[in-house]
Amino acid sequence: xxxxxxxxxxxxxxxxxxxxxxxxxxxxxxxxxxxxxxxxxxxxxxxxxxxxxxxxxxxxxxxxxxxxxxxxxxxxxxxxxxxxxxxxxxxxxxxxxxxxxxxxxxxxxxxxxxxxxxxxxxxxxxxxxxxxxxxxxxxxxxxxxxxxxxxxxxxxxxxxxxxxxxxxxxxxxxxxxxxxxxxxxxxxxxxxxxxxxxxxxxxxxxxxxxxxxxxxxxxxxxxxxxxxxxxxxxxxxxxxxxxxxxxx
Numbered sequence: 001x002x003x004x005x006x007x008x009x010x011x012x013x014x015x016x017x018x019x020x021x022x023x024x025x026x027x028x029x030x031x032x033x034x035x036x037x038x039x040x041x042x043x044x045x046x047x048x049x050x051x052x053x054x055x056x057x058x059x060x061x062x063x064x065x066x067x068x069x070x071x072x073x074x075x076x077x078x079x080x081x082x083x084x085x086x087x088x089x090x091x092x093x094x095x096x097x098x099x100x101x102x103x104x105x106x107x108x109x110x111x112x113x114x115x116x117x118x119x120x121x122x123x124x125x126x127x128x129x130x131x132x133x134x135x136x137x138x139x140x141x142x143x144x145x146x147x148x149x150x151x152x153x154x155x156x157x158x159x160x161x162x163x164x165x166x167x168x169x170x171x172x173x174x175x176x177x178x179x180x181x182x183x184x185x186x187x188x189x190x191x192x193x194x195x196x197x198x199x200x201x202x203x204x205x206x207x208x209x210x211x212x213x214x215x216x217x218x219x220x221x222x223x224x225x226x227x228x229x230x231x232x233x234x235x236x237x238x239x240x241x242x243x244x245x246x247x248x
Contacts, residue, residue: 011068011098011241012044013232014060016086018075019052020200026053028198028219029074035225043232050081057086061093068096068241072231074197076104077147079139096241100231104195105150108230111223113155113193116215122159122191131162131187133178135206136195138167145171151195162187168202175209183211191215197224 013036017029029047037045046064048057048071061069071090073082082102090097103109117132134152139145148165156163162185166178173181175192182190192210196203196217207214218224 010043011070011236012046012064013040013228014046014048014057014064014069014071014097015228016057016071016073016075017047017049017053017197018081018200019049020198021052022198022200022204024199026198028217031220032074032197032224032228035220035222036228039225040229043229050085057089058093061090061095061097064093064095066094066096068098070098070100070232070235072100072228072235073102074228075102076109076136076151076195076197077102077139077144079141079144083141083143098235098239098241100235100239102147103197103224103227103231105147105154106227106230107154108223108227109151109218110154110158112218112221112227113151113195113215114158115221115223116218117159117191117193117213120191120213120215122213122215125189127161129187130189130191131164131182131185132156132159132191132193133175133182133210134163134165134193134195135175135203136165136167137202138169138171140170148195155193163193166206168206175206179209179211194218 033045046060048060136148152163152165164178166173166175190211192214194215194217199217203217
């Protein structure tokens, strides 16, 4: 009896994290990728950082040689890193890469945001006095702000209360300004939803500005692992691999 044919190994999934000096960030990202591996043990999963942590993305891609890889940003909106840095790094590598969209906006992201708020103590206050500030890193790119606004809209529909996007840098309003706006509207119970994949300086500063409860970063939430794999599969089905760089 002949042996069954050996199934080819799927293209690698390269998760692209921003990187942080906060030691909790790398631990959190690795925990998220462990969940991804548990869901799809057949897919080789690798990690590359844009800055501040090893391995950096060029090193990860160099180790892949000329193999196929889908680059999934662990970022929650479009912006300079997604639109320029990651594609430029991919184009300079020997790997045959397919850059995926960022993780947000998406209903699975909203699932994770909702659960983190619930874990922090959301619920039990009247809707007419409750609201949420959705804290994100911030970007000068208008498409990044549009993505965060879309996530805020989806979260507001889920919670049934106003959700105002706010930013740690490069965009307005700040968390403090968003809180003032909501207080002026009579919203006394204002929670902070952390639209960050992992802990870091921006996430910590935003949480410290929360007037009531502050949700934790999304980290290895099950919906985040599902979302990473959704972006991987979506990109495999819709985007051809870029030709790898030919070395002289």
